[in-house]
Amino acid sequence: MLPAGADDGDLYLEHTVSESLALEEGRVKHVSASTNQGLGARVIKGEAGGHAFTDRLDTAALMQAAGSARAIAESGQQRSPVAIHREAQAPLLYAATDPAAALGFGERKALLERLDQLARSIDPRVKQVFASIASSFSDIHIVRMDGAYIRDARPLVRLNVSVVVEQNGKKETGTAGGGGRFSLARLVEQDHAEELVRKAVRLALLNLDAHEAPAGTMPVVLGPGWPGILLHEAIGHGLEGDFNRKGTSVFADKMGKQVAARGITVVDDGTIPDRRGSLNVDDEGTASNRTVLIEDGILTGYLLDRQNARLMGMQPTGNGRRESYSHPVLPRMTNTFMLAGNDNPGDIVASLDRGIYAVNFGGGQVDITSGKFVFTTSEAYYVENGKVQYPVKGATLIGSGHEVLQKVSMIGNDLELDPGVGTCGKGGQSVPVGVGLPTLRIDELTVGGTEA
Secondary structure: OOEOOOOEEEEEEEEEEEEEEEEEOOEEEEEEEEEEEEEEEEEEEOOEEEEEEEOOOOHHHHHHHHHHHHHHOOOOOEOOOOOOEEOOOOOOOOOOOOHHHHOOHHHHHHHHHHHHHHHHHHOOOEEEEEEEEEEEEEEEEEEEOOOEEEEEEEEEEEEEEEEEEEEOOEEEEEEEEEEEOOOHHHHHHHHHHHHHHHHHHHHHHHHHOOEEOEOEEEEEEEOOOOOHHHHHHHHHHHHEHHHHHOOOOOOOOOOOOEOOOOOOOEEEEOOOOOOOOOOOEOOOOOEOOEEEEEEOOEEOOOEOOHHHHHHHOOOOOOOEEOOOOOOOOEEOOOEEEEOOOOEOHHHHHHOOOEEEEEEEEEEEEEOOOOOEEEEEEEEEEEEEOOEEEEEEEOOEEEEEHHHHHHOEEEEEOOOEEOOOOOEEEEOOEEEEOEEEEOOEEEEEEEEEOOEO
C-alpha cells in the first residue's frame, strides 16, 4: 500500500491494558479497567504526513486505514513489496511483564486503606486522604517501510497520595507521588509508599504556617529533582525538532552557539533503566538514545523523530513519540535533566542575601515558542542573609527559559531525578516523561507574590 514517492511510513499495532484504584473518605470508591487496541498507519512524503487508524483488527479495516494514510499523503503509484525482518534491539531497560500481575486487587485495595490510616495517624489535623494506584501494560508492534519489525512491551505504574489538613478553619493540601516502568510490587518495597504519605502530610502542615510570598525581582534557588519540570517546559520543548525546523523556536539557527551560562549541560536520556520516560525504542522503532542538547552552555543537539531529522539533514535521536496508535508521531522528550556541577547545595542557599528557595513545584503555564513561563511553587522558603527564615506560599516564578539559562551562577553537585510522576502534553497528546535538576542558583528572576 506504500506509494513510490513516499519517504517513510509504518504500521503501529498496540494492545494496552490499564487498571486503577482510587480511595477517598477511607475506602476505595473508584475502580477501573480498560483495554485499548488498534492499528495506526502512516505515510510520510516530504513535509506532509498521512495518518489513519482503526480499532478494528479485521483485514478490511486494516486495509482501509492503510489506504486512508496513503491518500492523505497524496501518494502516487505503489512501490514494490519489502521483506519483513526482525531488527536487533539493545538490552532491555525494563521487564516485559504486566506490572499488575505482581500485586492482586485485594493487595492494592489493602495498600490504599493502610496509607489512609497512616496519614490520619501522623497528625489529627489530617481530615481527608486521597490515594490512587494505577498500572498499564502496552504490547507494541512496529513495521517500518524498510521492512524492519520491532516489538516492545512497556509496563508503567504510578502511586499518588494527597491529604487535606485543617486548623482553625484553615485548610491546606499536600501531594506526593512516584512510579516508573516496573512492577506494582516495587511500590510497596522499602517503605516507599509510606514515605509518600509522610511527605504529603509534611507539605500540607508546612503550608498551614506559611507566610505570603514576597513579590519582585530577586535571586532564586531551585531545589533538586522535580523543579527540573521548569527546564523541561521552558527549555526542553524549544529544543524539539519540529519547532526548530520551522524556525518558531528561540533556539532555531543557534546550533553551535552559546545559549546558556558556562557549566550548564542539558541531556535527554531515554536509556535509564526503569524510569518513567525511558523507552527501549521510540514509537517509530528507533532505539532510545542519550542526546546532549546543551554542553557547557553551547547548543549541540535537537530532539528528532525520523521525519524532522530527514528534513533537517540530521540523524533521528529516538524521540518520535505518540500517545497511542490513534495519534501521529511528534518529536518529544523522554527524561530531560541538567547534569550536576561542583557547588555544595548548602553553599548555594547560603549565597542568598534575600531571595526564594523553591523546593517543589505545582502547576504552570509555558509558551513553547517563546519559552516564557509562569510556575507556581508548592514548597518554597524565604531566605535572608543566607539563612532560611520561613516557608512561603503562593510564590510564582515568571521568566523566559533561554534568558534564565544565562543567569545561572551556581550549579549543585546533587543531581536528582524526579520520583516518577511527569506527564508531558503537546499537540493534544500526553506521554510519560522524566525530569531532573541539581540545586541551581538563578541570579535574577521575577517572583509573583502578595507580600510587598
